[in-house]
């Protein structure tokens with residue numbers, strides 16, 4: 001089906017709507033059920049006030065089908081039919097009237113227009129349509145411990161592979177005693193585990209950095225929590241048997257593309273040291289919140305590394321390769337490291353565990369709030385250690401401790417709340433600061449680094465009372 005915009009015009013002197021019989025006939029003709037009988041889906045219709053015109057937005061097989069359907073209108077005036085596209089398509093293709101760029105690799109990919117449209121329909125804030133990158137709307141966080149799958153932020157570097165689960169295999173090879181080739185069914189028969197894990201993009205909060213750095217300008221919504229179910233990574237590594245002398249375990253996604261500074265196409269691939277691969281409670285996840293892993297989150301299988309920034313959690317996993325020397329793939333050697341400008345010189349540090357952070361989900365920024373009691377709620381997490389406390393400051397006053405309300409789960413954000421009182425109309429400001437049991441807390445200002453990672457400054461929300 002294709003999208004069309006149709007315009008019908010007639011003379012004021014022969015307006016068919018002024019004849020009750022003819023008007024009713026035409027009205028019935030453009031009803032949705034009648035259009036459907038002609039194989040046409042009407043999406044919207046409108047008549048500009050004071051104008052003798054009708055606009056239709058409809059879906060049809062081709063323009064000939066539209067022309068046939070519009071005949072009753074052609075008899076009383078003119079009919080213009082124009083092929084159209086959705087806004088999502090225009091943005092995904094990079095401009096009006098541009099074709100969608102083909103995938104840079106041979107892997108079948110989800111139609112970028114469809115991927116983008118789904119995200120918009122789910123209320124996500126789109127940062128880039130191709131490859132699809134979108135953040136969760138913070139007010140949508142209100143409620144349960146996990147985010148519904150459709151509202152979970154989406155971070156991609158390339159097109160989204162549309163893998164066929166009947167032919168897909170996970171290969172485990174390199175420095176192992178027994179190379180493995182597992183299908184989804186094999187994995188589902190291995191011992192399984194479910195973990196509630198918060199994933200956060202290392203670039204979350206980047207938009208707060210000054211001067212601005214390259215990379216997606218994430219606000220605060222590149223974070224979400226889900227219950228992931230799958231096989232503990234160690235189960236698979238033990239079955240393959242890591243050989244002595246192995247150093248790194250590489251996780252390779254099926255998505256590939258072109259990146260700055262490297263020749264040819266590269267896959268999305270990341271490594272973990274053998275100790276981290278074995279000790280981080282990582283899961284090979286095939287389900288998310290009790291449903292099969294959605295395509296945009298890595299169907300049919302992804303790695304989930306609890307506590308680490310999201311980049312470690314490789315989606316569309318196709319290969320695990322154990323190697324004898326440190327891996328220097330693009331997504332760890334050229335990106336995803338901190339480059340701290342320190343007095344003694346630049347300090348380089350890999351991006352690993354999520355830095356401690358809290359978010360205010362309620363009240364929403366710039367919302368009108370009533371005078372009196374005010375419930376302030378939000379989430380807090382840290383990859384390094386459990387949350388020790390969350391504190392709130394109102395209008396720059398002393399920090400008061402929030403109540404941690406949700407059950408403690410080692411790798412999940414926690415909900416907190418403070419019941420406070422606002423007794424003066426006007427604009428007010430809330431600031432929230434989390435501290436973890438490792439003694440780490442959030443800085444007043446984000447710590448600038450060249451690639452803009454780990455920006456975890458204290459969040460400030462202003463709102464209006466009265």
Ligand SMILES: Nc1nc2c(c(=O)[nH]1)N[C@H]1C(S)=C(S)[C@@H](COP(=O)(O)O)O[C@H]1N2
Nearest residue numbers: 153154155156157201253268310311314315
């Ligand atoms: N194969 C593959 N895995 C990937 C990525 C990617 O582009 N390709 N992006 C990573 C990054 S940077 C993040 S933050 C998380 C995002 O996971 P999500 O899209 O399920 O929220 O996936 C990680 N895994």
Ligand SMILES: [Mo]
Nearest residue numbers: 201202310311
């Ligand atoms: Mo990320």
